[in-house]
Amino acid sequence: MTKKTTKDLLPQHWVHSHEEDTDAEKVYRPASYHFPPSRGRQSFELRPNGSLVEHGPSPDDRAQKSQGSWKLEGGDTLTFFTKTSSEPKRSMKIASLDEKRLVVKK
Numbered sequence: 001m002t003k004k005t006t007k008d009l010l011p012q013h014w015v016h017s018h019e020e021d022t023d024a025e026k027v028y029r030p031a032s033y034h035f036p037p038s039r040g041r042q043s044f045e046l047r048p049n050g051s052l053v054e055h056g057p058s059p060d061d062r063a064q065k066s067q068g069s070w071k072l073e074g075g076d077t078l079t080f081f082t083k084t085s086s087e088p089k090r091s092m093k094i095a096s097l098d099e100k101r102l103v104v105k106k
Helices: none
Strands: 013-016 025-030 043-046 051-057 063-073 077-082 090-098 101-105
Touching: 051 077
Parallel strands: none
Antiparallel strands: 013 025, 013 043, 025 101, 043 051, 051 063, 063 077, 077 090, 090 101
C-alpha cells in the first residue's frame, strides 16, 4: 500500500472546526464531517490543479466566495494567492495532516 503524502492529502474542501482550536493551532475538517451547528464557517477548497476557492460569511451573513491558487512550499507551508497577485495572500504552517484533519499553527 502506498503512503499518501502531504500533497496527496491536501486537495479537498477543508472547513474550519473552531470548536477544536487551541491557543496555538487551528483545526480544519473535510466538508463531509458532521459539524455541530455554527453561524458561518470559513472554508477553502484546494483543487489538485492548484486552484483555490475560499468560502466564508460576508458581513450580511450570506455566503461569499473568492478564487485564487495555492502551493505547498517547503513541504509544510500552505500558501494562498489571489488571482491577481504573485505575492502570497496568506501562509499557514501545517502542524499535522491526515485524511480527516488538517491542523495549522496560528
